[in-house]
Amino acid sequence: xxxxxxxxxxxxxxxxxxxxxxxxxxxxxxxxxxxxxxxxxxxxxxxxxxxxxxxxxxxxxxxxxxxxxxxxxxxxxxxxxxxxxxxxxxxxxxxxxxxxxxxxxxxxxxxxxxxxxxxxxxxxxxxxxxxxxxxxxxxxxxxxxxxxxxxxxxxxxxxxxxxxxxxxxxxxxxxxxxxxxxxxxxxxxxxxxxxxxxxxxxxxxxxxxxxxxxxxxxxxxxxxxxxxxxxxxxxxxxxxxxxxxxxxxxxxxxxxxxxxxxxxxxxxxxxxxxxxxxxxxxxxxxxxxxxxxxxxxxxxxxxxxxxxxxxxxxxxxxxxxxxxxxxxxxxxxxxxxxxxxxxxxxxxxxxxxxxxxxxxxxxxxxxxxxxxxxxxxxxxxxxxx
Amino acid sequence: xxxxxxxxxxxxxxxxxxxxxxxxxxxxxxxxxxxxxxxxxxxxxxxxxxxxxxxxxxxxxxxxxxxxxxxxxxxxxxxxxxxxxxxxxxxxxxxxxxxxxxxxxxxxxxxxxxxxxxxxxxxxxxxxxxxxxxxxxxxxxxxxxxxxxxxxxxxxxxxxxxxxxxxxxxxxxxxxxxxxxxxxxxxxxxxxxxxxxxxxxxxxxxxxxxxxxxxxxxxxxxxxxxxxxxxxxxxxxxxxxxxxxxxxxxx
Numbered sequence: 249x250x251x252x253x254x255x256x257x258x259x260x261x262x263x264x265x266x267x268x269x270x271x272x273x274x275x276x277x278x279x280x281x282x283x284x285x286x287x288x289x290x291x292x293x294x295x296x297x298x299x300x301x302x303x304x305x306x307x308x309x310x311x312x313x314x315x316x317x318x319x320x321x322x323x324x325x326x327x328x329x330x331x332x333x334x335x336x337x338x339x340x341x342x343x344x345x346x347x348x349x350x351x352x353x354x355x356x357x358x359x360x361x362x363x364x365x366x367x368x369x370x371x372x373x374x375x376x377x378x379x380x381x382x383x384x385x386x387x388x389x390x391x392x393x394x395x396x397x398x399x400x401x402x403x404x405x406x407x408x409x410x411x412x413x414x415x416x417x418x419x420x421x422x423x424x425x426x427x428x429x430x431x432x433x434x435x436x437x438x439x440x441x442x443x444x445x446x447x448x449x450x451x452x453x454x455x456x457x458x459x460x461x462x463x464x465x466x467x468x469x470x471x472x473x474x475x476x477x478x479x480x481x482x483x484x485x486x487x488x489x490x491x492x493x494x495x496x497x498x499x500x501x502x503x504x505x506x507x508x509x510x511x512x513x514x515x516x517x518x519x520x521x522x523x524x525x526x527x528x529x530x531x532x533x534x535x536x537x538x539x540x541x542x543x544x545x546x547x548x549x550x551x552x553x554x555x556x557x558x559x560x561x562x563x564x565x566x567x568x569x570x571x572x573x574x575x576x577x578x579x580x581x582x583x584x585x586x587x588x589x590x591x592x593x594x595x596x597x598x599x600x601x602x603x604x605x606x607x608x609x610x611x612x613x614x615x616x617x618x619x620x621x622x623x624x625x626x627x628x629x630x631x632x633x
Numbered sequence: 634x635x636x637x638x639x640x641x642x643x644x645x646x647x648x649x650x651x652x653x654x655x656x657x658x659x660x661x662x663x664x665x666x667x668x669x670x671x672x673x674x675x676x677x678x679x680x681x682x683x684x685x686x687x688x689x690x691x692x693x694x695x696x697x698x699x700x701x702x703x704x705x706x707x708x709x710x711x712x713x714x715x716x717x718x719x720x721x722x723x724x725x726x727x728x729x730x731x732x733x734x735x736x737x738x739x740x741x742x743x744x745x746x747x748x749x750x751x752x753x754x755x756x757x758x759x760x761x762x763x764x765x766x767x768x769x770x771x772x773x774x775x776x777x778x779x780x781x782x783x784x785x786x787x788x789x790x791x792x793x794x795x796x797x798x799x800x801x802x803x804x805x806x807x808x809x810x811x812x813x814x815x816x817x818x819x820x821x822x823x824x825x826x827x828x829x830x831x832x833x834x835x836x837x838x839x840x841x842x843x844x845x846x847x848x849x850x851x852x853x854x855x856x857x858x859x860x861x862x863x864x865x866x867x868x869x870x871x872x873x874x875x876x877x878x879x880x881x882x883x884x
Binding site: 449453457466470472476 | 683704705709710714715717722724725726734735737738742743744746747748749751753755794
């Protein structure tokens with residue numbers, strides 16, 4: 249396993265990954281995903297899933313409450329905007345501090361149990377945070393309305409000119425919307441990927457995989473498993489917090505629904521869909537789900553009629569009415585079907601699919617392995633665990 | 634020199650008295666075998682040494698350190714390693730990783746946040762683990778997943794994981810259970826070679842062939858108490874031992 253990954257192949261993988269992320273606006277344009285709002289979501293939720301994977305993929309601890317950290321990161325970022333001004337860097341710092349504090353507290357309690365009990369504990373904490381944000385903590389979270397930046401907020405470091413300007417996060421004059429916003433998120437995704445890659449290849453990462461494999465043997469080998477799992481939990485909590493703050497950077501608004509259990513469930517789906525325990529899988533899964541959400545939910549009966557207009561009239565009607573169940577509001581149905589197909593036929597997620605394809609090519613050594621074509625699939629051949 | 638001393642250990646499970654005032658003294662460098670019929674309390678006793686069970690009364694001291702109430706990883710860090718009856722290994726990891734983990738545990742202690750260096754950059758640890766795998770004859774399988782090994786190989790891997798830590802005391806719970814005769818003899822040879830390193834061992838075993846080819850001292854446990862103790866030759870002819878094993882219907 250470890251012999252497959254030399255420092256050289258890892259560097260190549262990182263360079264290809266960076267190139268692929270930075271050129272996303274170009275190569276995603278043909279499939280209708282090349283617009284900044286969606287690209288920002290790809291990067292942000294990619295980072296979220298990447299962090300979740302450090303806990304779930306390596307240690308096998310299935311947290312069902314990671315959305316809590318997403319929400320905490322968002323609130324921390326908006327508070328940083330309100331108090332310190334619209335610069336995203338203090339917002340990131342705020343979210344790191346607060347998400348790690350919460351992760352230490354929640355992790356310390358939840359990690360006393362494993363398996364389903366751990367999942368339930370994290371779920372309980374997330375739902376608790378969600379309900380607190382809605383009710384008791386309204387002075388901090390602004391309850392149902394959501395937390396926004398107001399013109400009357402102190403914003404200490406914003407100059408007089410910015411004070412009356414639009415309430416959009418800006419990095420030394422660059423407004424964090426559109427493509428600049430995407431590149432800011434992409435930069436953090438790339439940093440996150442680098443950290444994650446270092447962890448995967450490190451002795452610490454090996455210990456985390458040992459936790460997943462056999463905790464009993466670990467204790468009798470002289471290793472204390474609790475601090476290892478807690479460290480993984482906190483790191484993944486910080487990743488989620490940063491992802492949450494990026495949501496606020498690209499759109500300075502934080503609402504409690506970001507912490508709801510559906511959001512926690514989504515990141516589980518993303519990670520499993522892409523391939524838990526692999527480096528690239530969770531990012532692919534996040535991209536796929538966000539793509540489906542945006543593209544399929546935008547379809548309506550008119551667009552379906554346009555697509556199926558080549559069919560004779562008596563067939564077009566039924567086909568459109570069946571297909572319309574799977575688009576628009578019903579895009580979750582498509583997602584559910586896709587998820588079922590992946591889990592049944594490719595339990596290792598999309599990455600397992602890539603590996604199987606890779607093996608088909610490797611079996612015939614006379615043929616050169618397909619590497620050059622697509623930057624993503626080339627990198628994925630290395631990422632297999 | 635005495636390395637492990639057990640005095641007055643009692644353990645009850647409900648109405649069953651599993652250990653009844655057990656006293657035991659293990660000398661440094663010895664291979665001390667604990668034998669006895671099924672249900673005599675051998676495994677319970679071993680569990681008391683590694684922190685899996687806490688005895689009701691009595692004390693277990695290892696080189697002057699009280700082991701009662703210590704966590705399993707603390708006991709291991711003090712120098713006690715254990716081979717289990719059913720092999721406990723990291724099934725999803727490769728053999729080399731399986732052996733590197735205990736090597737790292739020995740070097741870095743119970744917890745180290747070593748997240749920025751690479752595993753394949755740990756040359757010294759890797760070499761040590763490779764040597765150990767060569768010693769137990771598993772070197773060519775180093776990149777296999779441990780789950781794919783045969784039962785005998787798993788046992789040898791677990792032994793390698795314990796030995797690579799250079800323990801002061803090695804506990805073996807039926808190291809040859811479920812092995813073929815050939816595998817058993819291989820394991821005996823391996824354990825004898827380990828003996829040359831001067832590691833003290835406690836062996837629990839049913840197979841008398843194994844016991845008499847390894848042990849320098851034998852304690853016989855029956856119904857939770859030590860009924861006989863001594864050199865292998867003395868134990869062989871002891872009428873109390875025969876009674877415990879055969880039920881005392883004949884003499």
